[in-house]
Amino acid sequence: MSGVQNSTLKLICDHLTDCPHKSSVSKNQDYFRVMKDGVIKKENFIGTAYLPSAVKNKTPENCETCAVSINPTPADAQNLIQVIPAFRRGTIIKLEIKIDHGRIHDNTTYHANWWHPQGFDPTTIARSHP
Amino acid sequence: MRREQELKEQFEKQQIVDVYIHYDGPRAYSFFTPDQGFYFAFNLEQYDEKSEWLYIPTNNFRMVQLLSRAETITDFILKSNAGYIVEIDQAGSITNMQEGFAEDKLPAASVYLKTDDDYMTFYLTGEKVSPFTMSESDFTTTLTNLRNGTLKAMKALQGFLPSSFQSPSSQIFGTPLYAPGSLKMVVKVESDKDLLKATLAVASDQIEAGMTLDQSQVDEVKNNFYFAAPPLRSRPDFSYDTVTITSNLMASQAFKLELNQDHKRKHLDYVKKGQKSDDMVILTGKVVRAAHDKCSFTIQNTEIIECLLDPNNTELINELTASKAELQNCETPEDIVTELLDLKCNVKVAGILSTSGSTKILKLTSALVVP
Numbered sequence: 001m002s003g004v005q006n007s008t009l010k011l012i013c014d015h016l017t018d019c020p021h022k023s024s025v026s027k028n029q030d031y032f033r034v035m036k037d038g039v040i041k042k043e044n045f046i047g048t049a050y051l052p053s054a055v056k057n058k059t060p061e062n063c064e065t066c067a068v069s070i071n072p073t074p075a076d077a078q079n080l081i082q083v084i085p086a087f088r089r090g091t092i093i094k095l096e097i098k099i100d101h102g103r104i105h106d107n108t109t110y111h112a113n114w115w116h117p118q119g120f121d122p123t124t125i126a127r128s129h130p
Numbered sequence: 131m132r133r134e135q136e137l138k139e140q141f142e143k144q145q146i147v148d149v150y151i152h153y154d155g156p157r158a159y160s161f162f163t164p165d166q167g168f169y170f171a172f173n174l175e176q177y178d179e180k181s182e183w184l185y186i187p188t189n190n191f192r193m194v195q196l197l198s199r200a201e202t203i204t205d206f207i208l209k210s211n212a213g214y215i216v217e218i219d220q221a222g223s224i225t226n227m228q229e230g231f232a233e234d235k236l237p238a239a240s241v242y243l244k245t246d247d248d249y250m251t252f253y254l255t256g257e258k259v260s261p262f263t264m265s266e267s268d269f270t271t272t273l274t275n276l277r278n279g280t281l282k283a284m285k286a287l288q289g290f291l292p293s294s295f296q297s298p299s300s301q302i303f304g305t306p307l308y309a310p311g312s313l314k315m316v317v318k319v320e321s322d323k324d325l326l327k328a329t330l331a332v333a334s335d336q337i338e339a340g341m342t343l344d345q346s347q348v349d350e351v352k353n354n355f356y357f358a359a360p361p362l363r364s365r366p367d368f369s370y371d372t373v374t375i376t377s378n379l380m381a382s383q384a385f386k387l388e389l390n391q392d393h394k395r396k397h398l399d400y401v402k403k404g405q406k407s408d409d410m411v412i413l414t415g416k417v418v419r420a421a422h423d424k425c426s427f428t429i430q431n432t433e434i435i436e437c438l439l440d441p442n443n444t445e446l447i448n449e450l451t452a453s454k455a456e457l458q459n460c461e462t463p464e465d466i467v468t469e470l471l472d473l474k475c476n477v478k479v480a481g482i483l484s485t486s487g488s489t490k491i492l493k494l495t496s497a498l499v500v501p
Contacts, residue, residue: 080151
């Protein structure tokens with residue numbers, strides 16, 4: 001697990017200033033994510049700001065809402081499924097994230113924001129988690 | 131029907147206060163409505179074209195219960211007086227709303243709200259803790275003390291304040307300290323950090339940053355903020371550790387004051403120090419004796435303290451009688467002393483403490499009957 005800065009990537013948030021946050025890093029680390037409908041598809045890796053959903057009304061486009069939420073551990077992802085009814089039918093997938101896969105900001109112990117590169121298909125690094 | 135329409139309009143104009151769970155957007159959060167309603171929002175369903183939420187009317191204390199994990203999420207919801215299941219479209223408009231708790235979608239009974247963000251925000255509007263005033267709690271006592279401390283501080287600062295503070299339109303707490311709607315209080319739950327010193331430093335730094343003051347004035351402000359600590363005998367019935375109050379003194383100046391439970395110990399130290407030399411103290415205790423001839427009553431705090439009521443101090447007498455209905459029929463200060471003993475009530479007193487032999491005597495400058 002190494003934390004390095006990778007400034008050559010074109011990220012999904014590059015049109016925003018000061019984004020990703022300076023404290024974000026590129027690193028090799030497995031993360032986890034809840035697929036709310038249980039399906040691994042590209043559409044499930046879009047930042048809130050770009051979702052055609054009502055959630056975006058509460059979160060206008062900014063650095064955070066361009067990011068995709070991920071969890072450091074499967075237990076954190078499981079907790080989300082248990083707590084938030086909208087995710088109760090969700091399944092957990094593992095993301096084998098490498099330094100070329102964008103920038104990550106661990107903003108709490110159980111949640112991180114991930115800004116992945118433009119044109120990158122996150123499903124290529126997604127694995128089913130038992 | 132009209133009420134429902136009004137509620138919908140209020141919900142659509144909601145302002146998020148704290149986000150407790152964020153996952154591709156807020157999933158559990160609190161919000162205010164323009165009419166000062168305060169709600170907990172919980173994401174029930176999420177579709178591409180719409181989302182479904184449960185809005186639970188709440189208050190600051192109920193949120194502390196939830197965030198300190200004294201209650202499970204489901205208990206918290208089902209104990210509420212009302213719940214609204216709200217469907218929101220892509221434009222943020224409410225397309226459907228019905229009363230209910232969506233019991234079939236709630237988390238298992240044992241699930242607590244787990245959040246790293248171990249704080250919650252209180253907004254104060256006017257003289258109230260929005261959205262409800264919690265009169266019985268120590269938190270309110272803290273606020274009252276804060277108000278008193280602030281008033282004293284402001285009195286001390288009179289003449290030193292920039293003219294913008296004198297604007298009658300910027301009054302909260304009855305003082306021209308805070309800009310309207312700008313006061314924010316954050317309570318940190320279960321933290322062991324002692325922030326008092328840092329806080330006082332911040333407060334005085336901020337005050338000093340905007341004004342030219344004598345050191346004695348700054349010291350007086352510090353001392354008065356010290357009195358904003360909860361009274362010695364307070365027993366908070368919920369777990370909070372730090373209270374942060376932030377506000378804008380002016381557009382360019384921030385004010386920040388933090389209090390925590392460690393204040394009780396420090397306050398006690400301060401009072402003890404004050405007992406060695408005459409000093410101003412604020413105490414809360416039960417009236418246990420009264421003496422007509424000296425126009426005094428005795429309270430039991432950590433010690434027995436005799437409180438001298440100056441019959442000529444009409445401001446003090448008025449303040450005391452206004453705090454309890456039964457006292458308002460008293461015709462003389464002596465009657466008040468008698469009635470206080472009969473009521474066996476708790477009083478919060480402030481004044482100059484001195485020692486005479488083994489007796490602690492408090493010459494009152496302020497006195498209130500408290501619950």
